[in-house]
Amino acid sequence: MKLDTTLxxxxxxxxxxxxxxxxxxxxxxGLLELYTSDARVAEGTRSIPHPLPPGATAQFIxxxxxxxxEEDVWVxxxxxxxxxxxxxxxxLKPLDRQQSQIGFWVAPAFWNAGYxxxxxxxxxxxxxxxxRTLFAEVFQDNTASAHVxxxxxxxxxxxxxxxxVARRANVPTWTYIRRM
Numbered sequence: 225m226k227l228d229t230t231l232x233x234x235x236x237x238x239x240x241x242x243x244x245x246x247x248x249x250x251x252x253x254g255l256l257e258l259y260t261s262d263a264r265v266a267e268g269t270r271s272i273p274h275p276l277p278p279g280a281t282a283q284f285i286x287x288x289x290x291x292x293x294e295e296d297v298w299v300x301x302x303x304x305x306x307x308x309x310x311x312x313x314x315x316l317k318p319l320d321r322q323q324s325q326i327g328f329w330v331a332p333a334f335w336n337a338g339y340x341x342x343x344x345x346x347x348x349x350x351x352x353x354x355x356r357t358l359f360a361e362v363f364q365d366n367t368a369s370a371h372v373x374x375x376x377x378x379x380x381x382x383x384x385x386x387x388x389v390a391r392r393a394n395v396p397t398w399t400y401i402r403r404m
Contacts, residue, residue, distance in 0.1 A: 235296055236241065239394040240346040242305045243339065245314060248285050252299055255310040257281040259331040266390035268329055268366055274390035289317075298331065300343050307334070314343045328369070340369065344376045348402065357403055361386060363394040378402040382396040 238245040259265055260281065273280065278291035288297040295317035303309040312330035319325060326347060330340045348358065360378060362369040363386075374380075380398035385394045 228242040231237070234291075235298065236350065236352055238346050238350045238352070240342045242307070243311070243342055243346065244299050244301040244304055245343060245346055248288055248297055248299055252286060252310050253281050254333075255308060256313075259310070259312070259399065262283060262332060263390065264332050265329055267388060267389070269327075269390070270368070270386050271389055295327075298343075298347075300328075300339055300358045303333075310341070311339050314340075314347055316347065316353055316355075318353055318355075319359070320402065322354065323359060324357075325359045326354045326359075327360065328372075337367070340359060340372045341375055344372055348376055350403075351404055353402055357401060359365070360400045360402075362400075363388070364398055370398055370400075373400045373402075376402065 235247040237247070241257070255398040257276065260272050261276045263274045266272040266276070287293060288295070295315045297315045299309075299313060300311040301309050303312045311334045312328060314328040315326070317325045317327070326344065328340055328343060332349055358378070360373050361384065362373065364383075379402070381401045384397045384399055386397050387393070388395045
């Protein structure tokens with residue numbers, strides 16, 4: 225596999241025991257589209273629509289790799305350990321006052337295998353934004369992601385709600401914080 229080094233070249237490549245967290249590549253489009261077309265993935269996020277419109281994945285890759293992007297996005301790549309080149313995504317969105325918000329999803333075929341926990345721990349350890357505080361939120365019907373966060377040292381902060389494009393509704397959330 226040839227890596228497209230023109231995208232996200234300013235992001236660090238991070239490694240854990242079974243994953244390489246690397247910038248997005250145009251060659252990721254097929255697997256990303258396959259996974260994000262799944263209602264279970266889309267409904268677990270704020271921003272992925274369902275059904276997934278044509279061209280949405282290519283536009284996402286373009287936005288996520290632009291120099292003016294609003295968040296840094298890494299692919300959870302398991303190819304080095306006989307897994308798919310894309311298992312899911314993890315992101316960090318810079319906020320003010322040395323704070324960042326972490327987000328992640330894993331494709332259903334790889335659920336309950338510890339990949340989200342491993343990716344979150346890797347981001348926390350590397351702290352690529354040099355954040356003093358990390359925030360995260362999960363929909364309240366996604367207890368698996370809540371466990372990922374608490375296992376990574378995040379503390380429950382409170383309840384809120386967020387709009388989910390796929391669900392076309394506001395959904396109750398739990399908010400978490402981790403002081404670095």
